[in-house]
Amino acid sequence: MSQQETDLEQLNVFDLSGFAKLITLLQEKGYTTVGPTVEEGAIVYDEIDSIEDLPIGLTDEQAGGKYELRKRNDHALFGYVVGPHSWKKFLNPAGLRLWQARRNGRSFEVLEQEAPAPSYAFIGARACELNAIAIQDRVFLKGSFVDSDYAGRRQNIFVVAVNCGQAGGTCFCDSMNAGPKAKSGYDLVLTEIKAQKRNLFVVEAGSEAGANLLHEVPHEPATEKQMARVSEVVSDAVAQMGRQLDTRDLQSLLYRNSGNGRWNEVAERCLACANCTMVCPTCFCSTVEDTTDLTGEHAERWRLWDSCFTQEFSYVHGGSVRSSISARYRQWITHKLASWVDQFGSSGCVGCGRCITWCPVGIDITEEIAALREADSGLSSILRTEEKE
Numbered sequence: 001m002s003q004q005e006t007d008l009e010q011l012n013v014f015d016l017s018g019f020a021k022l023i024t025l026l027q028e029k030g031y032t033t034v035g036p037t038v039e040e041g042a043i044v045y046d047e048i049d050s051i052e053d054l055p056i057g058l059t060d061e062q063a064g065g066k067y068e069l070r071k072r073n074d075h076a077l078f079g080y081v082v083g084p085h086s087w088k089k090f091l092n093p094a095g096l097r098l099w100q101a102r103r104n105g106r107s108f109e110v111l112e113q114e115a116p117a118p119s120y121a122f123i124g125a126r127a128c129e130l131n132a133i134a135i136q137d138r139v140f141l142k143g144s145f146v147d148s149d150y151a152g153r154r155q156n157i158f159v160v161a162v163n164c165g166q167a168g169g170t171c172f173c174d175s176m177n178a179g180p181k182a183k184s185g186y187d188l189v190l191t192e193i194k195a196q197k198r199n200l201f202v203v204e205a206g207s208e209a210g211a212n213l214l215h216e217v218p219h220e221p222a223t224e225k226q227m228a229r230v231s232e233v234v235s236d237a238v239a240q241m242g243r244q245l246d247t248r249d250l251q252s253l254l255y256r257n258s259g260n261g262r263w264n265e266v267a268e269r270c271l272a273c274a275n276c277t278m279v280c281p282t283c284f285c286s287t288v289e290d291t292t293d294l295t296g297e298h299a300e301r302w303r304l305w306d307s308c309f310t311q312e313f314s315y316v317h318g319g320s321v322r323s324s325i326s327a328r329y330r331q332w333i334t335h336k337l338a339s340w341v342d343q344f345g346s347s348g349c350v351g352c353g354r355c356i357t358w359c360p361v362g363i364d365i366t367e368e369i370a371a372l373r374e375a376d377s378g379l380s381s382i383l384r385t386e387e388k389e
């Protein structure tokens, strides 16, 4: 059995210097390393040069409409959960030029797209986020049309995932079967553990590329105690989940409640700001804008993130199909949790909690489903009583 095959099967361990070496190796192989870093009081995803750029010794406190960074009493590299950014910003950028053209006499000439697809190494992707990438894969790659830009970016990524050692106040990935342990979709997965005040990372390869890279990083086989810590770390995160979502019969619950009065209640609080859709790692709605320069010599077509929360999004000839906020909220949550399953074969939610944390008025998808379920069971018992009478 080759060393790479052995590395694919067993758990190994490296320390901070091994992790630093891993990042350097990825950069030497031409990857742009991107990962969590602090910007304007939040942990965002951006280019990182070294492990010093990670939010070392920080944690995030999250609740509905609330996010705050705090110091930890240790120097953990991954002692926080997810912030407002997700990896979709690298795979499906918020603004993408689809094509550009220049005037050529009375006609025009379409210019070649000059840039090759970037090669990103994602450092610190969480289990819910790997599931979100798999969901966007189904949207952009597995349907009748393949999005060529997404496909180019997607095939170039290298993923270093991290198993969550703690859950945030708005996390519910466990309910969605999307975390906190990474099960697939990574090249390497790390679990950060403490050993005599040292940062150690139990590492497992999930692909041949991961095993090959690990071979170049100084590491040693994990001890039984270290392997046991991996399960304990993940169990701790499960125990800390801030939210739960009861997914039983969710599709039919939403479909049979399209006329429920709860939609009007939530619409009284919802600002239709679209934050929930911008931060969601699976939302993919877009619009297209054409621009020309003032001389009329040059024109461009851009694809931009859009949201089902704007009135314009459902505009067809003569007006918006979903002109009320209650109709737009119902559309979002019904698509996310019910019709997404019909369309793409899975839920559109991975339980990351971002839409709860970053909603300025703290509207909570788990609370809305619980309220709908309660209203639905009240309605069902009235109907049952009426039937008996």
Ligand code: SF4
Binding pocket: 276, 279, 280, 281, 282, 283, 336, 348, 349, 350, 351, 352, 353, 354, 355, 356, 365
């Ligand atoms: S709907 Fe909310 S909790 Fe679910 S994946 Fe999107 S942002 Fe995360």
Ligand code: SF4
Binding pocket: 269, 270, 271, 272, 273, 274, 275, 276, 277, 309, 358, 359, 360, 361, 362, 363
């Ligand atoms: S649910 Fe919250 S984040 Fe989403 S549009 Fe309404 S106010 Fe904005």
